[in-house]
Amino acid sequence: MQLGLARLWNAYGVGPKAVIGHSVGEIAAAVTAGAMSVADGARLICRRSRLLRQAEGKGAMVMVGLPFEEAAGRLAGRTDLVAAISSAPGSTVLSGDVAAVEAVLNEWPAEGIVARRVASDVAFHSPHMEPLAVELAAATADLAFGAPRIPMYTTVLADPRSTPVLDSAYWAANLRDPVRLAAATQAAAQDGYRAFLEISPHPVVAHSITETIEEAGFEDVFVGTSLRRNQPERSTLLAAVGLAHCHGVEVDWSRLQPSGDLADLPPYAWQHRRHWRDASAGDDENRGHDVHSHTLLGAGTSLAGSRSRLWRTSLEDANRPYPGSHALNGVEIVPAAVLVNTFLHAVAGADGAVPVLTDVEMMHPLMTAERRQIQIVHEPPAIRLAARTPAGPGEPEPAWLVHVTASVAAPGDAAARSNGAVQGNGAARGKGAAHDHAAAHGNGVAAGRAPALPDVLPEAGTTGLTPSTPASCTGAWPRSASPRRASNGRSRRCWAEKEYYAPQSAPDTRTTRTRMTDRQVTGRRRAGRPSRRR
Structure with a gap:
């Protein structure tokens, strides 16, 4: 079986650079290395198998989770059980009498040592083999043995790199002495070999080889197998060949595909859709808001046949129209x-006329965490700001959510100017502590004509104003409000904020920039209904 699998790998162009044999597998390794003919190898294996009939049913084997030297030390001086196979740095197979193996299976796990039975009723590589080894040496004296033509790492001798003399004495030792697989594997890896193939009908030592290489600290080493039990032979072997090729093992593709060659992988099926947006010269309809303007006014346009105007933009964290964080x-x-x-x-x-807003109602906070489409619609006298999240591909258009509404007072409307309206200087008018404070400090809000509306809010560094302490910079959210719910059923209270700035030269004087509180801005105010002040 092993010679046949080796020839199959050869047929696909995969030949060994060196060989390692495990126990009886060392005979197939010697034939593959050219140390003996196929006929002599068959004679050797047949004579060996005939002798093993004498030992059938008289022994047992068990794998334990201990290094070979530690296991051998625990069994020192015993002849009924010995360390037989050094599989990996942390795995050893013990071989000997059935009773001794049963004792290990029953007692060693209590000490935290893994112990698993090996399916064998022959105690290979133990004192059970001593009389058979003598007979095997005599039975193979007439066979012709030579030197390997490729490196052969021995698992019988103490030095795996030593050149073995493959005579009858060597094969007697192969039956009786311990198998030093871990040492041979580590030596091959140290010598630069980075691909190992197990030639067997089912993986037996691949795991041990992988464990040995990893324990030794080698990386990028491939350990492959040939066949697997209960799997289709042809497809399994071809998959193994392909896996070996993917890990750098040379494969003769002309033998696999005599009439063809390797084909290039098909390219990506690009959709060739253009995602770059070209801005049209002179077209301001899609222009967004100026992040330095302290407004959300994007591109504005008029609506045909009406006095209404519409401004559009988009809002996200990256284009917040105010400094810092809020x-x-x-x-x-x-x-x-x-x-x-x-x-x-x-x-x-x-004409520079100062606008006056009335009935300002702020129903939902406008968040910036994700991109939103913004519309400001002015249908005189009403004005509103609405937002929505963009629809995804194939999704229906979401509904607009109105966040803020207001009315624009007619020019000369004295009642509006004296009843809690917002003037163009950005301050709230009406009764309340904030209004009284502003009047007392003469900021031009309580009486007289308001100053013209500035294009942008002033910067603190250019006006001599510095932010006040956190204690005087307060928000005017109702206690029951939250960013997700700005009103609750019957009481839809407005939300706003105070921003006080104190002149550096006059610590006790505070001027107000855009001051609104829920006392000064009514929550619901309609024609014919008096406002309810809170």
């Missing part, structure tokens, strides 16, 4: 100042 409970949201500033800039008159 997070509530760890969720980044757009400040109310930016939303109000967006409305004020949207409805600002071309």
Whole structure:
């Protein structure tokens, strides 16, 4: 079987550079290495097998999870059980009397030592083999043996690299002495061999070889097999050949495919869809908002046949139109100042007239964690800001969620200016502590004409203003509100924020930039209904 499998590998162009034989497999290794003829190898194996009939049923073998030297030390001085096979650095096969093997199976696991029975009723490589070894040496004296033509790592001698004299005495020792597989495998790896193939009808030593190589610290070593029990022979062998080729073993493809050659893998089936967006010259319809403007006003356009206007943009963390961070409970949201500033800039008159917002209602916080499409729609006198997440491929368009609504007061509407409305200077007017504080410090909000609407909010470094302490920079969310729910059923309270800045030259003086609280901005206010102040 082993010689036949070796010839099959040869037929596919895979030839050995060196050989290692395990126990009786060393006969096939010697034939493969050219140390003896196939006929003499067959005679040797037949005479060996005939002698083993005398030992059938008289012995047993067990594999234990101990290094060979440690196992041999535990059994020192005993003849009923010996260390027989050094399979791997941590695995040894013991061989001897049936009773001694049973004792190991029953007692050693209690000490934490793995012990597994080996399917054999012959105590190979133990004192049981001594009378048979003498007979085998005599029975093979007439066979012709030579020197291997390729390196042969011996598993009988103490030095695996020594050149064995393959005479009858050697084969007698092969039957009686321990098998030093781990030492031979490690020597081959140290000599540079990086591919090992087990020639057998089912893997027996491949695992031990892998364990030995890994324990020795070698990397990128391939350990292959030939066939597997209960698997189709042809397909299994071809798969083994292909696996060996993938790990660098040379294969003669002309023998596998005489009429063809290796073909290139097909290329990727590119869809050739263009993803680059070309901006049209002079086309501002898809222009987004300016991140430095403190607004969400993108490209604006008018609607045919009406006074309505529409601004579109997209919002995400990367293009937040305000500096720093504005997070509530760890969720980044757009400040109310930016939303109000967006409305004020949207409805600002071309003649410089200061807009006044009334009925400002902020229903849902606008988060920036994921990309959102934004629309600001001005249908005089109403204005609203709505958002939605973009639809994925093949998904229906999601509905728009309105976040903020307001009304634009008509020019000269004194009632609106005195009833909690938001003027173009970005401050809230009306009764309350914030209004009284602003009036007391003369910031031009409580009385007189408001200053013109600035294009952008001033930077602290250029105005002489510095942020106040965290204690005076507070949010005006209702206690029951959260980033996910800004209102609760009957009471839809507005959410806003205070941003106080104190002049560096006057620590006790605080001016207000875009100041709104839930006391100053009504939650629901409709025509004909008085506002309810909280």
